[in-house]
Amino acid sequence: MxxxxxxxxxxxxxxxxxxxxxxxxxxxxxxxxxxxxxxGLPVRTSGGSWLDDVQRLGIPEDMYLPIRQSDAYTGGIGVTINLGPHVPVILxxxxxxxxxxxxxxxxxxxxxxxxxxxxxxxxxxxxxxxxxxxxxxxxxxxxxxxxxxxxxxxxxxxxxxxxxxxxERLALGIEYEYPLGRNRPDRALIFVGDEVPSGYGWGFPTLDGTFRLGVGIISPDTDASPRQVLDALLETGLEQRFGLDLSGEYTTHGGILPSVPFxxxxxxxxxxxxxxxxxxxxxxxxxxxxxxxxxxxxxxxxxxxxxxxxxxxxxxxxxxxxxxxxxxxxxxGFVVNRRGATFTQAHWNRTVERLGRIDPDAVAAILKSEFPPGKILRMGWHTALAHSRARLRRLRQRLARQGAASSGRPDR
Ligand SMILES: Cc1cc2nc3c(=O)[nH]c(=O)nc-3n(C[C@H](O)[C@H](O)[C@H](O)COP(=O)(O)OP(=O)(O)OC[C@H]3O[C@@H](n4cnc5c(N)ncnc54)[C@H](O)[C@@H]3O)c2cc1C
CATH class of the missing domain: 3.50.50.60 (FAD/NAD(P)-binding domain)
Known part of the structure; x- marks a missing residue:
């Protein structure tokens, strides 16, 4: 040898x-x-990234497509996400x-x-x-x-x-790639909720003049295969619901990545x-x-x-x-990942509605898994405050019970 x-x-x-x-x-x-x-072939990834990062890394301009509108959908709710200065790109x-x-x-x-x-x-x-x-x-x-x-x-x-x-835990993804057709060449969408159990779906245009529709799910959080999930989604009238054109022949690609703690x-x-x-x-x-x-x-x-x-x-x-x-x-970020895996449709409804309203920096921080303390404060102070109030109330109740027990008084 x-x-x-x-x-x-x-x-x-x-x-x-x-x-x-x-x-x-x-x-x-x-x-x-x-x-x-x-x-680079076969394709096993989607290629979503961020303009400031690809510029910082010196990636030539003819290798990415900027996205000007990002929409999020769940159930019957659809919102346009305000990403402010954070421009997504498709590599x-x-x-x-x-x-x-x-x-x-x-x-x-x-x-x-x-x-x-x-x-x-x-x-x-x-x-x-x-x-x-x-x-x-x-x-x-x-x-x-x-x-x-x-x-x-x-x-x-x-x-x-x-x-x-x-x-032990893997994210499994699949994409169908269609001709761009009447889809906008600068609009991407993500969709979440019961239709994409333990995962999410996406659609975006590419530099090749195509449109990719995909889903990623986490195994073994769900037994379904990504193909089953995507095919089931296509039967729900996705084109009318999300304003997409999915006509023409499509090609398929898929990939895998770990979904375990870092x-x-x-x-x-x-x-x-x-x-x-x-x-x-x-x-x-x-x-x-x-x-x-x-x-x-x-x-x-x-x-x-x-x-x-x-x-x-x-x-x-x-x-x-x-x-x-x-x-x-x-x-x-992994806490968000695990929490998302347990979300009900009601949680997703609330989350998507909030996505349309919250600070662009906060949305970008969640999507990029970057949580510097300042952003966490801006994202989470409402939640943190609610938690602290609940904790204070529980503490007060416990103290009251202990006081009642020592003084022989019943709990209130
Ligand atoms: C469905 C899906 C969608 C994704 N979407 C995005 C996205 O939108 N944006 C983004 O930034 N990231 C995305 N990712 C993640 C991104 O693709 C990975 O983080 C990235 O490709 C990892 O790069 P890598 O070089 O570590 O590994 P890989 O890209 O996996 O490359 C490793 C290569 O090693 C080769 N290899 C494996 N075993 C051997 C062996 N024994 N001998 C020789 N060669 C071997 C494989 O063939 C493979 O091509 C996605 C991943 C998946 C699966």
């Missing part, structure tokens, strides 16, 4: 793995193995991922497409010997000092080493995780691409320094930065 030596093996050629490769030193030998035959993910791959074309990086990582073991000298199966079923070996697990929800490397388990550990010796294998997608709506690119780039820089000098602090700083940015926000 042929054995290839390199410094860094990256498993997974999604936005996380490709971003790591893009910031490694030009001369650092690196191999990216990717089980799909082409970067052209195939184009974006190919662009990300191109950023390391000039480097000492090989890209093995149609090649699946199947396992690894650490040898006496500390290096990893990994087995890769190519598209013709031939086995190849790669010896590397570091491995980056960027294999998405599969966590292929950590799982093969027994360091992680497949997530854990802050990124380093497992010389195996480092990034992206969905580290649960980077937001717990509120499952948006991960911008987070994967940002931290993927940081990991590439850190790993380059560590590989050069043998010092571990750059890698530790990468882990620390991920924790600092995501740990608290994602814990709060």
């Amino acid at each position: 042929k054995t290839e030596e390199c410094e860094i093996l990256i498993v997974g050629g999604g936005p996380a793995g490709l971003s790591v490769a893009s910031t490694l030193p030009d001369d650092m030998p690196c191999i990216v193995v990717h089980q799909d035959r082409e970067i 052209h993910t195939e184009r974006l991922y190919k662009w990300l791959a191109g950023l390391s074309d000039h480097k000492a990086r090989q890209l093995w497409l149609g090649c699946k990582f199947t396992g690894t073991r650490q040898e006496g000298d500390g290096r990893y010997r990994s087995t890769i199966r190519d598209r013709d079923g031939r086995l190849r070996e790669v010896r590397s000092r570091y491995i980056v697990d960027a294999s998405g929800w599969h966590s292929a490397v950590l799982t093969s080493l027994g360091l992680a388990r497949k997530p 854990e802050g550990r990124m380093l497992f010796g010389n195996v480092i995780r990034v992206g969905d294998s580290a649960n980077f997608a937001t717990p509120t709506v499952g948006e991960g691409i911008r987070v994967c690119i940002e931290f993927g780039r940081q990991l590439g820089e850190a790993l380059g320094r560590t590989a050069r000098t043998g010092r571990r602090w750059p890698l530790r700083r990468y882990e620390w930065r991920v924790r600092r940015r995501l740990q608290i926000d994602y814990a709060l």
Whole structure:
């Protein structure tokens, strides 16, 4: 069997793995193995993001479509969400991922497409010997000092080493992609409630002149498959209810991402995780691409320094930065995720009605799973106040009962 030596093996050629490769030193030998035959295809994601983030990340303008109107629906209620200065965009993910791959074309990086990582073991000298199966079923070996697990929800490397388990809770998504037809080229919608149990649905135009309609549900919170949910929805006269044009042939794509609490550990010796294998997608709506690119780039820089000098602090700083940015926000976001999974239609009615009224910063904060204290205060002071009043009332009642018991008086 042929054995290839390199410094860094990256498993997974999604936005996380490709971003790591893009910031490694030009001369650092690196191999990216990717089980799909082409970067960015098949499509397994929707590509919703935010204008300020994609601009900050330097993503070229011809890779995203700005959305000017966002509507939310539940039951018979529909509202337009005021997002103020926060402009959602729809990324052209195939184009974006190919662009990300191109950023390391000039480097000492090989890209093995149609090649699946199947396992690894650490040898006496500390290096990893990994087995890769190519598209013709031939086995190849790669010896590397570091491995980056960027294999998405599969966590292929950590799982093969027994360091992680497949997530117990998964978000399963499916989309039907139609010709744009009479749909507006700048309007997106989300829908929630009993028709999309334990999840939500969406519809949006794309840069390709198509319209994607999709749902994401959480397994095992519901037994239904996403396809069943989407097909059932289509039978409810979605076109009339949401003002959509769903005529013409459609293509189907689907994907999976973890829906479990975020854990802050990124380093497992010389195996480092990034992206969905580290649960980077937001717990509120499952948006991960911008987070994967940002931290993927940081990991590439850190790993380059560590590989050069043998010092571990750059890698530790990468882990620390991920924790600092995501740990608290994602814990709060996960509370929203779990709470949403138990919502009744009445809860959704109230929530969607409020979405049409509340502060744009607060809506964006929930959608982005970003909860800095100022925004929490603005979002939650009514609720917090109501909770405090209820707590005070309960405390008063308890004290009254205790007082009554000690003085022999009955409870009031
Ligand atoms: C239905 C759905 C809708 C989504 N919508 C959005 C959205 O609107 N906006 C947004 O920002 N995010 C969205 N996300 C999340 C986003 O797609 C992920 O957060 C992001 O793709 C994670 O990037 P990644 O590089 O970590 O993993 P991935 O994109 O999953 O890439 C990992 C790659 O590794 C490959 N791989 C896996 N195992 C192996 C192996 N053993 N050997 C070799 N290669 C392997 C896989 O083929 C895969 O292509 C959505 C996800 C889903 C499922």
